[in-house]
Amino acid sequence: MSDAALRAPTDWKGNAMQQRIRRRYAAERRFKLIGLAAVLLSAAFLAFLLFTMVSNGARGFTQAQVKVEIDFPGSALFLDPATLEGPSAEATLATADIDAAVRTAAERQYGSGGGNLLAEGAWLRVREAILEEPAILSRSQSFWLPASGNIDLAAKTDAAPEDERLYGQLQQRDAVRTAFNSHFLSSSDATEPTSVGIWGAFKGSLLTMLVTLALAFPIGVLSAIYLEEYAPRNRWTDLIEVSINNLAAVPSIIFGLLGLAVFLNFMHLPRSAPLVGGITLALMTMPVIVIAGRNAIKSVPPSIRDAALGVGASRVQVVFHHVLPLALPGILTGTIIGMARALGETAPLLMIGMRAFIASPPGGITDPATVLPVQIFLWSDEVSRGFVEKTSAAIIVLLVFLLAMNGLAIYLRNKFERRW
Structure with a gap:
């Protein structure tokens, strides 16, 4: 060879x-x-x-504060601490011009423009302090009050020369500081960036997600069980399956148009309410849960069903005692994906009016509300530079909310996970 x-x-x-x-x-x-x-x-x-x-x-979680000394006995409030005891205290304070007293004290301390150093809602902090301790009305008291937007920007970023000069003068007098802005987490929307808060939108998102989960999860899981375990194999079930797969890919704004036409114009449900937003997002989330639920149920070995039927279990017992517990981790995975998508949606909620200016947190699912993504969208469209950091801070809150929700779902999925 x-x-x-x-x-x-x-x-x-x-x-x-x-x-x-x-x-x-x-x-x-x-x-x-x-x-x-x-x-x-x-x-x-x-x-x-x-x-x-x-x-x-x-920077959105911090706030510049100006020190103001208020001489309550010498002010024009003329409030008796004894009248602020009991449930009528808030009604009594409602008649007092606390805002004028605060700005007068600031002008007495910092000159004619001292009142402009404070934010519009600075007097609310004084009001809260009076409600908490009425005895301060009989003496002078120092307060650290929110600074105006210009002073706040000068304390954090580059600002106009005039604002920088005012901020420097306040620093020389030890009359300004930067502190954690707890009111950002406990207040609602406002017209001034120094007074805005995220709590109203956060509560609206929470209520909307609760409605979405309460509707989408049980209906989606039961639909998946029926289609996979009980539905006959014919052209109608094939049509339903194709429709569900197509609905999972429909743009979200289409669901917003559906909610506008059906829930608002036809059923006359309350506009800009978590109830309507939750129902609209449930329609969008349900196909994802159905598809994931069917795949999870299909992945359960047939031997599990055969063994349960062999020992005398009924079809319902087989499904709810054996198949569903084993498929639950996969179902929860689909639920995580669907809820995460719903939490970040803006377009369908804009269509049903959840972009309104909401100055107070909603008390229930039928009260006017907004949600975190819409609040972020509205703040990003504001002209004032102070809203830039508030927008980023709201995004951080949204991400933390999303991670917490996904973490809870992953914990539940791992808890119910079984191996065979």
Whole structure:
């Protein structure tokens, strides 16, 4: 046999085979490098996004405060501390011009423009202090009150030269400080960036998600059980399956138009309410839960059903005692995906009017409300620079809410997970 015949293509020591092996290894190394570069690029974009949001949003959780000394006996309030005892205290304070007293004290301390150093809602802090301790009306009291938007910007970022000069003068007198803005977490929307809060939108999101979950989860799971375990295989069930798969890909604004036409114009449900928002988002979330639920139920081994039927269990007992507990982790995974999508939606909620200016948190699912994504959208459209950091801070709150909700769902999924 000749040397050429001995060097067949399967000869691993031949030059041709060695070249092919080297090219194969080189291609594999290039593929690994491309994959690593893609991961690093994605991580860099994610790090840049998080750094931008955290750096801007961290300032949204702080606030510049100006020190104001108020001489209550010498002010024009003329309030008797004894009249502020009991449930009528708030009604008594409602008749007092606390705002004028605060600005007069600021002008007495800082000159004619002292009142402009304070935010519009600064007097509310004094009102809260009086309700908490009426005895301060009989003496002078120092308060750290929210500064105006210009002073707040000068304390955090670059501002106009005049604002920088005022801020420097306040610093020299130890009359300004930057502190944690607890009212951002406990207040609602406002017209001034120093007075806005996230609690109203957060509560609206919470109520909307509760309505969405209460409707989408049981209906979606029961629909998945019926289609997978009981529905006959015919053209009607095939049509239903195709429709559900198509609904999962429908743009969210279409569901908003559906909610506007059916729930508001036809059923006359309250506009801009978590009830309507929850029903609209439930329609959008339900197909995702149905598809995930069917796949999870389908993944349960047939031997589980056969064994349960073999010991005398009924079809309902097989489904709810054996199949559903084993499929629950997969169902919860679909629920996480659907609820996360619903939490971040803005377009359908804009269509049903949840973009209104809400100055107080909703008391129930039928009260006017807004949600975190819509609040972020509205603040991002404001002209004032002070709303930039508030928008980033609201995004951080939304991400924390989303992570907490997903963490709870993952915990429940792992708790109910069983292996066979």
